[in-house]
Amino acid sequence: MAASSNNPNARVNLEHSSVLLIDDNPKSLDMLSSIFQGFGVKEQIKCESAVEATEILKRRAVDLILVDCSMPELDGYDFTRWLRRETPAPTRHIPVIMLTGHAAQSAIHKSRDCGASFVVAKPLTPTVLLRRILWLGGDEREFIECETYVGPDRRVRNFGPPLGQPGRRAGDLSTHVGEPAEANMDQSDIDMLMKPMRVAL
Amino acid sequence: MTEVRATKIKSTLATQLARPGGRTIADAKRLAEAGLQSHKAGVMEDLGRLIGQLEDLCVAADDTRQARVYALASGLVDMAGFFDTGPLYTAGYSLCDLTERMQANGIWSWPAVEVHVKALRLILAGGCKAGAEADVLMQGLKRVQSAFTPAN
Numbered sequence: 001m002a003a004s005s006n007n008p009n010a011r012v013n014l015e016h017s018s019v020l021l022i023d024d025n026p027k028s029l030d031m032l033s034s035i036f037q038g039f040g041v042k043e044q045i046k047c048e049s050a051v052e053a054t055e056i057l058k059r060r061a062v063d064l065i066l067v068d069c070s071m072p073e074l075d076g077y078d079f080t081r082w083l084r085r086e087t088p089a090p091t092r093h094i095p096v097i098m099l100t101g102h103a104a105q106s107a108i109h110k111s112r113d114c115g116a117s118f119v120v121a122k123p124l125t126p127t128v129l130l131r132r133i134l135w136l137g138g139d140e141r142e143f144i145e146c147e148t149y150v151g152p153d154r155r156v157r158n159f160g161p162p163l164g165q166p167g168r169r170a171g172d173l174s175t176h177v178g179e180p181a182e183a184n185m186d187q188s189d190i191d192m193l194m195k196p197m198r199v200a201l
Numbered sequence: 202m203t204e205v206r207a208t209k210i211k212s213t214l215a216t217q218l219a220r221p222g223g224r225t226i227a228d229a230k231r232l233a234e235a236g237l238q239s240h241k242a243g244v245m246e247d248l249g250r251l252i253g254q255l256e257d258l259c260v261a262a263d264d265t266r267q268a269r270v271y272a273l274a275s276g277l278v279d280m281a282g283f284f285d286t287g288p289l290y291t292a293g294y295s296l297c298d299l300t301e302r303m304q305a306n307g308i309w310s311w312p313a314v315e316v317h318v319k320a321l322r323l324i325l326a327g328g329c330k331a332g333a334e335a336d337v338l339m340q341g342l343k344r345v346q347s348a349f350t351p352a353n
Contacts, residue, residue: 007226009225009226009227010225010226011221011222011223011224011225011226012218012223012224012225012226012229013217013218013220013221013222013223013224014217014218014223015222015223016217016220017213017214017217017218025276025279025280027240027243027244027247027280028279028280028283030240031237031240031244031283034233034236034237034239034240035233035236035237036233037232037233037236038229038230038231038232038233038234038235038236038237039229039232039233040223040224040229040232061213063212063213063214063217064214068279070275070279090213093210093212094212094213094214095212095214101275101278101279101282101297102274102275102278102293102294102297102298102301104297104301122278122279122281122282122283122290123281123282123283123284123285123286123290124282124283125234126229126230126233126234126237127230129233130226130229130230130233133214133218134218136212136214136215137214137215137217137218137219138215139212139215142207142208142209142210143207143208143209143210144205144206144207145205145206145207145208146203146204146205146206147203147204148203153207
């Protein structure tokens with residue numbers, strides 16, 4: 001099970017993970033790289049264009065992709081769509097975190113339908129990013145493939161947060177069940193509840 | 202009806218995260234934050250330069266450069282969004298909304314852009330601090346925005 005981001009003493013092991021960072025702004029790329037270095041990621045592949053990233057992914061797989069939504073030539077949405085539809089497994093299943101700054105109206109449907117595992121809106125903090133990565137570590141969503149959509153199941157609301165992770169939505173139930181209030185019932189107790197019996201009054 | 206295939210996948214990321222070792226969450230956050238902060242001074246200089254380019258566009262008021270205003274504002278939001286730049290981020294976002302809306306509706310107002318750019322400059326000069334002054338600026342920008350919001 002993935003570590004809970006709420007427990008600061010829990011450990012996160014990304015030492016052996018390879019992360020592909022894609023952003024056309026070299027400064028943003030450097031900042032993302034510094035964040036991932038802090039998380040302990042030793043293998044980072046930095047790309048200033050999504051087209052360059054497609055070439056890399058044709059040759060090798062990575063464990064996580066971070067892509068900026070807005071880029072010239074091939075934007076983050078079309079890149080993710082390409083990844084999900086045009087690459088073989090397991091490359092097509094790689095978790096993708098999409099970073100957005102200003103969400104243009106024209107991009108809202110693209111964002112929903114491209115197949116990203118998570119869309120993270122700026123302002124971005126290392127805490128938020130790490131929480132999302134840990135969430136992805138415990139992500140139990142099925143991978144959906146149909147004519148109109150390829151990517152992780154978008155009906156995440158019905159599943160609730162992954163075990164051990166706090167929910168982000170107001171309606172999410174607590175994952176903490178707590179200690180049992182009394183001893184387990186034995187089979188005869190259960191049978192008593194299930195079987196109607198004649199009693200003499 | 203189209204065929205839908207649902208597959209249970211365990212990503213390599215999940216496998217990596219489940220391995221023992223690594224660093225504590227607290228250390229990971231602290232080191233990542235420290236790494237990010239090492240870029241802050243350079244980014245603030247870049248933001249100043251971006252605002253300067255927006256100021257130049259306002260002076261020229263060349264209608265063929267409208268798309269450039271959105272591109273610069275969007276770049277500003279992208280960079281500012283890595284740090285706690287509070288009102289600067291909000292004002293930049295407002296400029297993105299405004300320019301997108303004006304372009305979509307075929308109405309363009311350079312004064313409306315200029316008000317935003319002046320606000321950005323003031324906020325940056327004030328160290329991007331939230332407070333009463335920033336609130337007044339934001340309210341002003343909201344009023345400018347509402348002038349370009351189509352009535353429902």
